[in-house]
Amino acid sequence: MALQTEVIRSEARLQDQRLLVRQVRKELVHKYRTRLQTSNEPPIRMMASIVQALERECAERQLDPIATRMEIVNRTIGDVNVRLISECVGEEGGPGDYRRLADELGIALPGENLQGYVATGTVYRWLRDQMLDLERQLMRVGFDPRIYDLASIGNSMLRGWLADDMRQWGLPVTARHIALGLGATDCMDKVLRGLGALARLRSRAAGAVLLPAPGFNVLESQAAANGYRIHRVQTRPDDCFKLTADQLAQALDANPAITIVYLMVTSNPATFAYEPDELRDLLDVLRRQRQRGRVVHLLADLAYVGTGIPAEDEARMGALTAASDLRDQVIYVSSFSKTHTLTGERFGWVTFGDADLAASMVGSWINSVASMPGEWQLRFMAYHRLFQENPHLIGKIRRLYDLRRAQLRAQLQRLDEQLGLFERIYLDDDATIYNWSKLRKGEDCFSVLEKTGIAGIPGSTFGYSDQYVRFSVGILPVSAE
Template sequence: MTPQSSVPASPTGLEEQRLLVRRARKEMVRRHRTRQGDSAEPPIRVMARLVDDLERECAARRFDRTATRLEIVNRTIGDVNVRLITECEGEEGGPGDYRLLGDELGIALPGEDLNGHTASGKGYHWLRDRMTEAERQLLAAGYDPRIYDIQGVGNPILRGWLAADMRQWGVTASAEQVALGLGATDCIDKILRGLAHFARRRSQPPGAVLFAAPGFNMPELQAETYGYRLHRVRTRPGEQFKLTAALLARHLDENPDITVVYLTVTNNPTTLAYTEDELSALMEVVRRFAGRGRRVHVLADLAYIGTGRPAEDEARMRGLASAADVAGQMIYVNSFSKTYTLTGDRFGWAVFGDTEFSVAMRSSWMNSVSCLPGEWQLRFMAYHALFRQNPELIEKIRGLYRLRRSRLRRQLELFDEEFRLFERIHVDDDATIYSWSRLRAGEDCFSVLEKTGIAGIPGSTFGYSDDYIRFSVGILPVVMD
């Protein structure tokens, strides 16, 4: 008899349950594979729906929850859920006890159980006290976060803090050059909309946005919405899937309608990052075209600056800022989502290369959110203060990412020994929260899920081929059993 889902299975019963889950997994994969050709859904949604359907099926059959959790692992989602962290390296309560992050970041509620650790609530209450202090500070400066903000870009104190952060990386910026947004994706949407609006006011089309593939695809959907032509440049494995200076120069030369280059400095999905020299070479190309009267904006996505080694991230930023004479063509976008595991809080901001351009872009902000939420700005300020006062938290988050990437790589190697799935499991640049691998001929996302229970995202999601697959280390720990 199948045990109730709320009753733990015995060791023997657990193995039987796991076999039942594997059988259900195989059935569900084959069912979805059959329907794939008739579906207009993008690959990422197909995989997400498959996993959801499979988990519902196992629940309906009343399979043991532990067996289901071990045999179905959703690695399509890229973000860490700190409530699900189970890893503890070394002494309980010590620096390697990653379960404490939910408490230390103020996400866990006071008294909440974090996989064996009871949250003290210290971080939770500290953030709220700091928000009160931040509101008093804003009121003293003449900014009331509770009334309509005609600029739409957020309070000047927080924008000044974020500008100072950029100056530490060699990027000259003031508060006037910073605009807050509800996450980096929201900022990118506003930027693309604003640039398209400027073009139409000149009775010109928006032009094209150059996207290096494989790459994060959300901005492609946004650009298409605002009438841009999508110009994909397929990168090569031998060049670590990076846009080279030679490729950029050739495509700009052959496509005079390219007005924006979208550049992910540390790449999702490949986990590989540009070096300082590579970025300096790209900026030299932009400078060269500017000298011919061609203004091309570089939209630099810094989502994973902060997840890698600090010295290397600083060098990357120096490379981006190396072309001071085209600083006005630079747009930097960042967030707290990946670097600080604060996806749900949606803290993002844009930094424009010069003040005049920044002021001109404000209409795009005002025409969308109109006024940023006051409580949200106060929480944003509180978190900024938290990380400045507790830099060890940043290193702890990096340590968790590093641990999960190494464990996932080892797990994939073990599965490869058993099933011969991968042609190559790429080694990351000690950054991001992903793993990028090339599949052997005849394998795809469906077969990997069927054989291993791990759901990944096919390369076509990122403008590449389904010979590749991306796994996330984010939302779930890597369980080696």
Template sequence: MTTSQTSSPAAPTGLDEQRRLVREAREEMVRRHRDGQGDTAEPPIRVMARLVDDLERECAARGFDPMATRLEIVNRTIGDVNVRLITEREGEEGGPQDYRLLGDELGIALPGEDLSGWTASGKGYHWLRDRMTEEERLLLDAGYDPRVYDIQGVGNPLLRGRLAADMRQWGVTASADQVALGLGATDCIDKILRGLALFARRRSESPGAVLFAAPGFNMPELQAVTYGYRLHRVRTRAEEQFKLTDELLARHLRENPDITVVYLTVTNNPTSLAYTPDELAALMEVVRRFADRGHHVHVLADLAYVGTGRPAEDEARMRGLASVPEVSDRMIYVNSFSKTFTLTGERFGWAVFGDTEFSVAMRSSWMNSVSCLPGEWQLRFMAYHTLFSRHPELLEKIRGLYRLRRSRLRTQLHLFDEEHHLFEHIHLADDATIYTWSRLRPGEDCFSVLEKTGVAGIPGSTFGYSDDYIRFSVGIHPVVMD
């Protein structure tokens, strides 16, 4: 990414020159965007994404070698993994650790498609379509026709039953009636916040406040404000690994009786730090204690990254989350296949409600949004669930890819730091999610990091924190250290 780090005596002179020109364009574009930063109301994440896009367009317009551009500009703002761009493999060609095959194994790659030198067989692609036919027959036999209007809007009972059964591995007992399907976890969160706000208005009350721990995923914050909630942000500390502690939660509930929802990411984006079972149990005990005093809150548990880390640790923390039965009826779990199975474009999400009566009441929020979930989408969702149930090794392979990329990215960041002295601290995280979270040295920011290294990250203010922190994703692009 820099002259001393990436140039090689054996590299073609033409490519070296092209890379120098890209670096010059990079510095020029960063200065231009930094100077115009005050003229835009765009959120930081959009500023960085637009900067990278403008830079890539500029390099293309100047006719630079695409390889030079790829080596000198790396977009690490977005978390999604594009399986079509995976190049990593460990061991023999086509062996068990050939991650390029994931596109074929997940049924994403088209038959005959080139996957970084590997030709997709199309076996996964065709299996999914055949399985969708079988799933439709099962639904019709059960009296559910996915091709007609679904009056409840929460999806078919067979898939909801399967997802409810999955919760038992974590000590959570649920039935199909307690599950609602959605177009991704974010869609489910939107519907939940909308539904809770509607219930409050029917009681002639304010929706109250949603407690968000910062740094944290900010999309639910925007949704909460849209539906009239007060945004109650709690800043966590590095000394406590950026986690909401039981003492902190108790203090804010005591001082803010209007808090009605606690949004809790069990494994955090952006920090990649996860709660321990004891920490989660302590938080739930606080919720129970305040419920006994008449201050009831719903806990909206975002499980998006449960499954990207070590399985035993994930199970233990989930059991910690469910360890206080007195608050089980206040729990709302939200999950998806987006991150754990790299299926962000498929939009497979669902919510599990701790209380059946509340779950049924929440259906009005589903009906008033999508009205009816797409039949074809439900069939594909079912086919994928069957695929992962029969082939759990796929999840372990995806975890392996994430571990590899996280390790390489941390190594790369340390190399950058040795050369440019960019970071005050590179957090090791809990070997989960697809991000790294680092504190910058005084005087450094996202712009200077991009200018010096060619790697674009997202500033901490995107997550309700400060811009002396930066998040990088291992997502779309492999980590290349040449």
């Protein structure tokens, strides 16, 4: 009886603490909303700032950390923190025990406690053994990762492995077509810099980059920093926020300065993926431009190709790579960040459809990193070997994404029934790690945070309306409440 009474008191205390956290939420949301009206601070940065301020204020008021975690949920960040995965579906240690992913990926330290699962550290140590073995292999073929890499694009052995991967999509490439980069963002910056330098060598301006909106906002600042003008095309909800062939044709005809089209094959933030026919139609537009003597490069961002349904990824990639007459115009950017939950490792690469274009871009790599870090290359190689030998890990990561997407959609639906927040909760293409939804009139990211404790990113961050919001399934699991 005494134990039952204590449990009741503990639950009542937690509820009181949660109410206090909600009051802090209300106070700070009001403060930051006022600040937004008088500041040029980007909304994405402000949302991150308010989450940090909320957590700090709750700590200073000595509120219960459990209540704080339940009432403040950061869904601004896309990346999955595998150390914080707590989902265990079915038997402990079974295929649905996602807590083990950090151990299976070699991220968890030996003996580290992962939400109740203690890591063995077996893969952590295995990766280091592989790095030693791979360094010896590279030395035997004449590549010393500890000295200056003159070409700065990485060792040919790893580039050859990645070329093999790209050939599985139907792209006939070799190591000569591949250049390594420190994640997809670094790769895109190097490509923009390189194409701009080539244009100047030919006494031309860098031109303009076409960016579909909503879209990944980092490339816009990169393009501007590298001397490009920005041409944004507003996509439509009826087209699932995807650039259509008609929109592309109209934009290119009206803007002869456009030299690059940036395309997320699976979209962040809108979560929808291009169908094969849609990609073929876009390529046809570029083909017609080429027939008129105009070459426009397509920068295809593959960051989320691999997070969705494999057969659908294969079909859309097959459509992209089949256009053999446009291979010198299409540039593919890939990384392990989202598909393999290895964001902090910064494993990325660029695949040029044309080897001559790849060779002409080397200067951009030399003038940025000067030489790819040797230890990083060895770890990249060790991870590549891990996934080649354990392909089931990719399937497990996909299943975790599936689980979290479904749970987030269900949670948003419950909140909408209670609070009337959304005009539409979009059902995505079972890809990416986000949800993209439309808010009711009068609601915005601030009001959603105040009412629910969930911090998302406003649509203006992605060149769209703030009536839309992006939530991530990344850092934290979705609450069952």
